[in-house]
Amino acid sequence: MKPYYWESQHGNFGDDLNLWLWDFLLQGFREVHPETLLVGVGTVLSKALLEGTGHKLVLGSGFGYGSLPDMSDANEWDIRCVRGPLTAKKVGVDESLGIVDPAVMVADMPEYRNIPKTVKKSFVPHWESAVAGLWGEVCSTVGINYIDPRGDAKEVIADIARSELIIAESMHGAILADAFRVPWVAVSTSPSINSFKWNDWASTLGVTYRPRQIPVSTRAEAMLKGTRFWGVGFDAGQAPTANTSAMNDDGEVMVREQEPRVTGLRSAAKQMLAAPSTLALWQASRAEPQLSSDRALAERKERFLNVLDGVRRDYL
Incomplete structure (x- = not known):
C-alpha cells in the first residue's frame, strides 16, 4: 500500500x-x-x-x-x-x-508532545499567497511570526505548535492549530479560497468558518488570484503584458544588483503598497480567536x- x-x-x-x-x-x-x-x-x-x-x-x-x-x-x-x-x-x-x-x-505523535510556547502570534498563509505575496515582510512590520506553508512539513507544524495564536489562511494551518489547542483566527485574501472544504472540516468540530478579509499584498498576488489591488481588478492567472523575462515574480521590471539604492527604494515602495494588507493582518491578530472544545x-x-x-x- x-x-x-x-x-x-x-x-x-x-x-x-x-x-x-x-x-x-x-x-x-x-x-x-x-x-x-x-x-x-x-x-x-x-x-x-x-x-x-x-x-x-x-x-x-x-x-x-x-x-x-x-x-x-x-x-x-x-x-x-x-x-x-x-x-x-x-x-x-x-x-x-x-x-x-x-x-x-x-x-499525538511523540515528537510534537509538550512543545514549549515560544512565539506569541504566527501567520500561515495559503501557499498561493506565499508564492506571490509579500507576507514575510508584512508580518515583520507588525511583529507577527511568518510561517511559510511551503517549508518542510515537520518544521511548519512545529512552528504552529509553539505559537500561542495562529492567524490562518491555510486551512491546515487552522486544523493543526486546533489539534494542538492553539486558538486561531481565519483570514482570506481572495474569493479563490475554498470555503466548502473549510466548512466541511469546521462542522466536524463545532467551529465556524468566518474569515476576516485581508487585501492581497502585491500586484502579482492579485493577478494570480483574480482580485483587486489598489482599485485595479485582474482576471485569475492573468499574465503581465511586458516581457516576462525582464520581470520578477511581482510582475515588475527587475532592478540590476549594482543599483542597491534603487532596489531599496523599490522595496520600500512595495511595503508602502502593502500597507492595507499590513493593517488588516494586524487587526486580525487582535480579533477574538476560535478553538473547538476538548470534548468535540x-x-x-x-x-x-x-x-x-x-x-x-x-x-x-
Whole structure:
C-alpha cells in the first residue's frame, strides 16, 4: 500500500504530511497490499486526480475541486471515512462517515508532545499567497511570526505548535492549530479560497468558518488570484503584458544588483503598497480567536481511531 497525496511544485505542508503521518497511524501499511492506494489528508477526491488509479482506501479525504470520480464500485473504492459531512453528502455515503481531517492526529505523535510556547502570534498563509505575496515582510512590520506553508512539513507544524495564536489562511494551518489547542483566527485574501472544504472540516468540530478579509499584498498576488489591488481588478492567472523575462515574480521590471539604492527604494515602495494588507493582518491578530472544545476534538479523534482499528483488521 502506498500513500497518495497532491504534490505541489512549490510544496505545501498540509499535503506533504501524508509522506510520514500514515507510518505513525498504520505501522507496516507500506508492506501490504501493493495494489492499494491510501487516499488520506487533502482535498483530493477529484476525477482529475484519482480516476483510473486502481484500488483505493479512503481515510479522511475531502472534496472541494472539480468533479468527483465514479466511486460506486466497491471493488475499486473502500471508503472508510471522509473529512466531514459535506464531503460525505457529495460522495453519497452516510454522514456519520464524515468524521474529521486526519491531520488532527499529528498532535499525538511523540515528537510534537509538550512543545514549549515560544512565539506569541504566527501567520500561515495559503501557499498561493506565499508564492506571490509579500507576507514575510508584512508580518515583520507588525511583529507577527511568518510561517511559510511551503517549508518542510515537520518544521511548519512545529512552528504552529509553539505559537500561542495562529492567524490562518491555510486551512491546515487552522486544523493543526486546533489539534494542538492553539486558538486561531481565519483570514482570506481572495474569493479563490475554498470555503466548502473549510466548512466541511469546521462542522466536524463545532467551529465556524468566518474569515476576516485581508487585501492581497502585491500586484502579482492579485493577478494570480483574480482580485483587486489598489482599485485595479485582474482576471485569475492573468499574465503581465511586458516581457516576462525582464520581470520578477511581482510582475515588475527587475532592478540590476549594482543599483542597491534603487532596489531599496523599490522595496520600500512595495511595503508602502502593502500597507492595507499590513493593517488588516494586524487587526486580525487582535480579533477574538476560535478553538473547538476538548470534548468535540477527543470524540472525533476516537471515532477516527476506531476506523483505523477496522483498517488494521482488514489490511494489516
